[in-house]
Amino acid sequence: MLRRIDPLGPLFALVSVGVFLAHGFNGTLSRDLALYSYSGEQLADGVPPYVSVLNRAGPLAHVVPGIGSILAGWFGKDDVLTQRFLMMILSVLTVWVIYLVGRDLFRSKSAGAIAATTLLTVQGFMTFATGGPREKTTMMLLMALALWAILHQRWGWAGAFVALATLTWQPAFALGFAAAVAAVSYRREDKPLRSIGWICLGGAIPTALTVIAFTLAGALKPLINCFLLINLHYTRQGGIIEFLRDKSSALVHGYGPSLVVLAVGLPAAVITAIVLLSRPGWRDDPRARARIGFGVGIVVALLSSLKTFNGWPDALFMTPVAVVTFAGLVHELVRRVPGTKAVAAVTAAYCVLVLAFAGFNAVHTSNDRLVAQRGAVRAVLHVTGQDASIVSIAAPAPLVLAHQTNPVQYQMFKNGFDAYVDDVYPGGLKGLATHLVGLEPTIFTVDSQVYFPWIIPQMKQDYVRIGRSADAAWWVRRDLGAAKISRLRTAMHHYLLQEQS
Numbered sequence: 001m002l003r004r005i006d007p008l009g010p011l012f013a014l015v016s017v018g019v020f021l022a023h024g025f026n027g028t029l030s031r032d033l034a035l036y037s038y039s040g041e042q043l044a045d046g047v048p049p050y051v052s053v054l055n056r057a058g059p060l061a062h063v064v065p066g067i068g069s070i071l072a073g074w075f076g077k078d079d080v081l082t083q084r085f086l087m088m089i090l091s092v093l094t095v096w097v098i099y100l101v102g103r104d105l106f107r108s109k110s111a112g113a114i115a116a117t118t119l120l121t122v123q124g125f126m127t128f129a130t131g132g133p134r135e136k137t138t139m140m141l142l143m144a145l146a147l148w149a150i151l152h153q154r155w156g157w158a159g160a161f162v163a164l165a166t167l168t169w170q171p172a173f174a175l176g177f178a179a180a181v182a183a184v185s186y187r188r189e190d191k192p193l194r195s196i197g198w199i200c201l202g203g204a205i206p207t208a209l210t211v212i213a214f215t216l217a218g219a220l221k222p223l224i225n226c227f228l229l230i231n232l233h234y235t236r237q238g239g240i241i242e243f244l245r246d247k248s249s250a251l252v253h254g255y256g257p258s259l260v261v262l263a264v265g266l267p268a269a270v271i272t273a274i275v276l277l278s279r280p281g282w283r284d285d286p287r288a289r290a291r292i293g294f295g296v297g298i299v300v301a302l303l304s305s306l307k308t309f310n311g312w313p314d315a316l317f318m319t320p321v322a323v324v325t326f327a328g329l330v331h332e333l334v335r336r337v338p339g340t341k342a343v344a345a346v347t348a349a350y351c352v353l354v355l356a357f358a359g360f361n362a363v364h365t366s367n368d369r370l371v372a373q374r375g376a377v378r379a380v381l382h383v384t385g386q387d388a389s390i391v392s393i394a395a396p397a398p399l400v401l402a403h404q405t406n407p408v409q410y411q412m413f414k415n416g417f418d419a420y421v422d423d424v425y426p427g428g429l430k431g432l433a434t435h436l437v438g439l440e441p442t443i444f445t446v447d448s449q450v451y452f453p454w455i456i457p458q459m460k461q462d463y464v465r466i467g468r469s470a471d472a473a474w475w476v477r478r479d480l481g482a483a484k485i486s487r488l489r490t491a492m493h494h495y496l497l498q499e500q501s
Contacts, residue, residue: 159202
């Protein structure tokens with residue numbers, strides 16, 4: 001079996017480890033990352049996803065960080081670093097799979113090498129590889145596996161991988177299912193209905209297992225609410241056109257120079273599908289049908305993004321197709337170089353230059369702000385006492401780093417979650433505020449980028465803001481006394497300067 005493994009796959013996987021290590025594991029634990037890290041810690045403590053914290057993403061977005069926390073407990077390691085190490089392993093596997101897809105789609109190891117190294121230049125992919133945990137990392141691996149299964153006409157596996165990607169992040173379904181169905185041969189002798197049936201059956205199995213697991217855990221209702229109903233009835237978010245109009249700079253910030261890969265790869269995938277459809281004989285070529293499927297998937301994905309697109313990470317589910325298509329274009333240019341040795345030399349030069357850029361970008365975009373965040377938590381608890389209680393309002397990072405549990409599952413209050421909580425919680429948001437303030441916690445941590453009018457006025461009566469770390473503003477009880485509050489403000493200012501340096 002080992003003899004059948006293409007050694008270039010493991011080689012590029014190993015190279016990717018070097019790039020990811022250059023990026024480091026101490027990047028900022030921002031709100032969204034901390035939400036998944038917190039849910040992972042809670043899962044390791046026996047609390048199912050959605051019961052620990054309400055969220056719109058799929059259950060695997062919480063389960064995978066939970067596996068990281070379970071491993072951390074087994075080996076006595078830090079939760080966040082273990083979760084991030086697990087995310088790196090998934091990213092390494094993604095590089096390997098993308099190599100296989102590129103190689104097999106274009107029948108060229110050169111194309112596979114170009115695809116694998118190009119993926120490493122995608123800044124957003126690298127950011128979450130060691131700076132998570134984020135659901136997009138798991139989803140990208142599953143989408144890459146879905147592309148591989150579609151290419152090789154493993155329809156049951158294609159359906160399973162699409163379902164698993166969807167159970168990680170719901171919009172992945174639009175691309176994956178459309179690509180799989182479009183890639184099926186519709187010749188009568190190939191029995192297209194049977195192939196589509198295998199896709200559906202493959203998708204139904206992990207979906208059913210998920211429902212059974214949540215039912216046994218007594219968490220079926222939260223699963224249905226968070227995975228489906230909240231998204232259908234409460235979610236309010238802009239689409240990709242609104243995002244590009246108002247926040248296009250965020251896309252540049254998230255992808256950097258690698259935005260070129262998406263800008264070229266996405267339209268090229270669609271154009272390639274149109275061209276192949278106009279050529280006779282495409283029904284007889286599985287590779288042509290796969291490329292048509294990828295193009296159709298991108299069209300459907302872009303149409304779905306007109307409704308749901310919140311930030312640059314939301315483009316990552318289209319990135320595997322963009323990378324493979326971009327690699328195909330580069331490979332087409334390279335293979336026009338006369339001479340087999342010259343083609344190999346140009347491919348090697350491309351890979352070396354791209355890897356050098358990926359390594360430089362990894363170092364350039366890395367930061368060690370998690371160290372300062374940890375220091376801030378330790379400093380606050382040193383003054384308030386280790387038994388100080390923390391309540392989070394959309395700022396879960398301190399909970400994660402202190403390994404504490406929020407008294408309620410509500411931590412998200414944007415894009416429709418506020419309306420949901422207002423409808424389902426007794427007394428609405430004001431009732432929730434009265435409950436949380438009535439608990440008299442020592443500390444409130446609040447998203448510093450958002451004003452929450454339903455609770456901040458109540459907090460100001462008995463709490464005072466002492467500063468912030470990352471995107472979490474810290475509030476402590478006034479009755480701690482002037483001396484302690486002064487020490488806390490000094491400590492928070494010190495660690496904020498460390499974060500900004």
